[in-house]
Amino acid sequence: MSRGDSPSVETRRPDRAALIIAVVLAAIAGLIFWDVSRLAGLAGYSQVGPTTVPYAIACCLIVLAIWTAIEGFRGDFAEREPQQLGPVAWIVGGLAAQMLLLNTLGFSIATGVLFAMTARGFGKRQLWLTMPFGIVASFVVWTIFAKVLQLSLPAGPLERLLF
Missing domain, CATH: 1.10.287 (Helix Hairpins)
Incomplete structure:
Protein backbone atom coordinates (compact mmCIF):
# COMPACT_ATOMS: atom_id res chain seq x y z
CA MET A 1 0.00 0.00 0.00
CA GLY A 75 -16.67 19.25 16.83
CA ASP A 76 -18.48 16.87 19.21
CA PHE A 77 -21.87 18.54 19.03
CA ALA A 78 -24.70 16.55 17.52
CA GLU A 79 -25.99 17.58 14.13
CA ARG A 80 -28.70 20.18 14.60
CA GLU A 81 -31.92 20.52 12.67
CA PRO A 82 -32.26 23.68 10.60
CA GLN A 83 -33.81 26.56 12.50
CA GLN A 84 -37.40 27.42 11.60
CA LEU A 85 -37.97 31.16 11.77
CA GLY A 86 -41.78 31.03 11.84
CA PRO A 87 -42.19 29.66 15.39
CA VAL A 88 -39.41 31.91 16.70
CA ALA A 89 -41.12 34.93 15.13
CA TRP A 90 -44.44 34.03 16.80
CA ILE A 91 -42.80 33.75 20.23
CA VAL A 92 -40.69 36.91 19.89
CA GLY A 93 -43.75 38.72 18.53
CA GLY A 94 -45.71 37.57 21.58
CA LEU A 95 -43.04 38.93 23.90
CA ALA A 96 -43.00 42.24 22.04
CA ALA A 97 -46.81 42.43 22.12
CA GLN A 98 -46.83 41.77 25.85
CA MET A 99 -44.30 44.53 26.50
CA LEU A 100 -46.27 46.98 24.35
CA LEU A 101 -49.68 46.09 25.78
CA LEU A 102 -48.76 45.64 29.45
CA ASN A 103 -49.30 49.23 30.58
CA THR A 104 -52.39 49.89 28.47
CA LEU A 105 -54.35 46.63 28.60
CA GLY A 106 -52.98 45.26 31.87
CA PHE A 107 -51.29 42.05 32.89
CA SER A 108 -54.08 39.60 32.10
CA ILE A 109 -54.79 40.60 28.52
CA ALA A 110 -51.15 41.27 27.58
CA THR A 111 -50.00 37.94 29.02
CA GLY A 112 -52.97 36.17 27.40
CA VAL A 113 -51.77 37.50 24.04
CA LEU A 114 -48.27 36.24 24.85
CA PHE A 115 -49.70 32.83 25.79
CA ALA A 116 -51.70 32.54 22.57
CA MET A 117 -48.82 33.61 20.34
CA THR A 118 -46.41 31.23 22.08
CA ALA A 119 -48.92 28.40 21.70
CA ARG A 120 -49.14 29.30 18.00
CA GLY A 121 -45.36 29.17 17.78
CA PHE A 122 -45.48 25.65 19.20
CA GLY A 123 -48.07 24.58 16.62
CA LYS A 124 -51.47 25.28 18.21
CA ARG A 125 -53.36 27.06 15.44
CA GLN A 126 -56.60 27.89 17.28
CA LEU A 127 -55.91 31.43 18.53
CA TRP A 128 -59.63 31.89 19.22
CA LEU A 129 -59.30 29.15 21.87
CA THR A 130 -55.85 29.82 23.30
CA MET A 131 -56.32 33.58 23.72
CA PRO A 132 -59.26 33.39 26.18
CA PHE A 133 -57.61 30.51 28.03
CA GLY A 134 -54.40 32.53 28.35
CA ILE A 135 -56.30 35.59 29.58
CA VAL A 136 -58.18 33.57 32.22
CA ALA A 137 -55.01 31.82 33.41
CA SER A 138 -53.16 35.16 33.51
CA PHE A 139 -56.02 36.75 35.45
CA VAL A 140 -55.79 33.97 38.05
CA VAL A 141 -52.04 34.62 38.34
CA TRP A 142 -52.65 38.39 38.59
CA THR A 143 -55.25 37.83 41.32
CA ILE A 144 -52.89 35.66 43.36
CA PHE A 145 -49.97 38.05 43.04
CA ALA A 146 -51.81 41.37 43.26
CA LYS A 147 -54.55 40.60 45.76
CA VAL A 148 -53.28 37.70 47.86
CA LEU A 149 -49.55 38.47 47.94
CA GLN A 150 -50.04 42.26 47.63
CA LEU A 151 -47.47 42.59 44.83
CA SER A 152 -47.74 45.27 42.19
CA LEU A 153 -48.66 44.09 38.71
CA PRO A 154 -50.08 46.35 36.00
CA ALA A 155 -53.86 46.45 36.12
CA GLY A 156 -55.89 46.98 32.98
CA PRO A 157 -59.58 47.26 32.18
CA LEU A 158 -60.29 43.61 33.03
CA GLU A 159 -58.65 43.82 36.44
CA ARG A 160 -60.35 47.15 37.21
CA LEU A 161 -63.72 45.77 36.11
CA LEU A 162 -63.57 42.83 38.51
CA PHE A 163 -61.70 44.49 41.41
Missing part, protein backbone atom coordinates in the same frame (compact mmCIF):
# COMPACT_ATOMS: atom_id res chain seq x y z
CA SER A 2 1.47 3.30 -1.00
CA ARG A 3 1.40 6.44 1.02
CA GLY A 4 -1.52 7.92 -0.94
CA ASP A 5 -3.70 4.83 -0.40
CA SER A 6 -3.92 5.13 3.39
CA PRO A 7 -7.41 5.59 4.80
CA SER A 8 -8.28 9.23 5.21
CA VAL A 9 -8.67 10.57 8.66
CA GLU A 10 -11.95 12.36 9.12
CA THR A 11 -11.19 15.98 9.88
CA ARG A 12 -13.65 17.81 12.03
CA ARG A 13 -14.19 21.48 11.67
CA PRO A 14 -14.85 23.64 14.70
CA ASP A 15 -18.54 24.23 15.35
CA ARG A 16 -18.93 27.98 14.86
CA ALA A 17 -22.32 28.14 16.60
CA ALA A 18 -20.86 26.47 19.70
CA LEU A 19 -17.94 28.88 19.70
CA ILE A 20 -20.30 31.86 19.46
CA ILE A 21 -22.31 30.45 22.37
CA ALA A 22 -19.08 30.07 24.36
CA VAL A 23 -18.16 33.70 23.68
CA VAL A 24 -21.63 34.90 24.72
CA LEU A 25 -21.46 32.86 27.94
CA ALA A 26 -18.03 34.30 28.73
CA ALA A 27 -19.29 37.83 27.98
CA ILE A 28 -22.26 37.41 30.33
CA ALA A 29 -19.91 36.07 33.01
CA GLY A 30 -17.61 39.05 32.49
CA LEU A 31 -20.54 41.44 32.79
CA ILE A 32 -21.61 39.78 36.04
CA PHE A 33 -18.05 39.94 37.42
CA TRP A 34 -17.83 43.62 36.50
CA ASP A 35 -21.20 44.45 38.04
CA VAL A 36 -20.49 42.54 41.24
CA SER A 37 -17.05 44.15 41.60
CA ARG A 38 -18.87 47.44 42.17
CA LEU A 39 -20.62 45.89 45.20
CA ALA A 40 -17.40 44.74 46.89
CA GLY A 41 -17.80 47.12 49.85
CA LEU A 42 -21.14 45.58 50.89
CA ALA A 43 -19.74 42.36 52.40
CA GLY A 44 -20.33 43.58 55.94
CA TYR A 45 -19.55 41.27 58.84
CA SER A 46 -20.00 37.98 56.99
CA GLN A 47 -18.18 36.33 54.12
CA VAL A 48 -21.55 35.53 52.56
CA GLY A 49 -23.16 38.67 51.23
CA PRO A 50 -24.90 40.11 48.19
CA THR A 51 -21.90 39.28 45.98
CA THR A 52 -21.67 35.56 46.78
CA VAL A 53 -24.36 34.15 44.50
CA PRO A 54 -23.55 36.39 41.49
CA TYR A 55 -19.89 35.37 41.76
CA ALA A 56 -20.92 31.70 41.87
CA ILE A 57 -23.15 32.15 38.82
CA ALA A 58 -20.38 33.95 36.92
CA CYS A 59 -17.91 31.17 37.78
CA CYS A 60 -20.38 28.54 36.55
CA LEU A 61 -20.86 30.51 33.32
CA ILE A 62 -17.08 30.64 32.80
CA VAL A 63 -16.86 26.86 33.29
CA LEU A 64 -19.73 26.36 30.82
CA ALA A 65 -18.08 28.74 28.33
CA ILE A 66 -14.78 26.83 28.51
CA TRP A 67 -16.55 23.48 28.22
CA THR A 68 -18.62 24.69 25.26
CA ALA A 69 -15.52 26.08 23.54
CA ILE A 70 -13.65 22.80 23.98
CA GLU A 71 -16.57 20.82 22.58
CA GLY A 72 -16.92 23.34 19.76
CA PHE A 73 -13.27 23.00 18.77
CA ARG A 74 -13.50 19.21 18.94
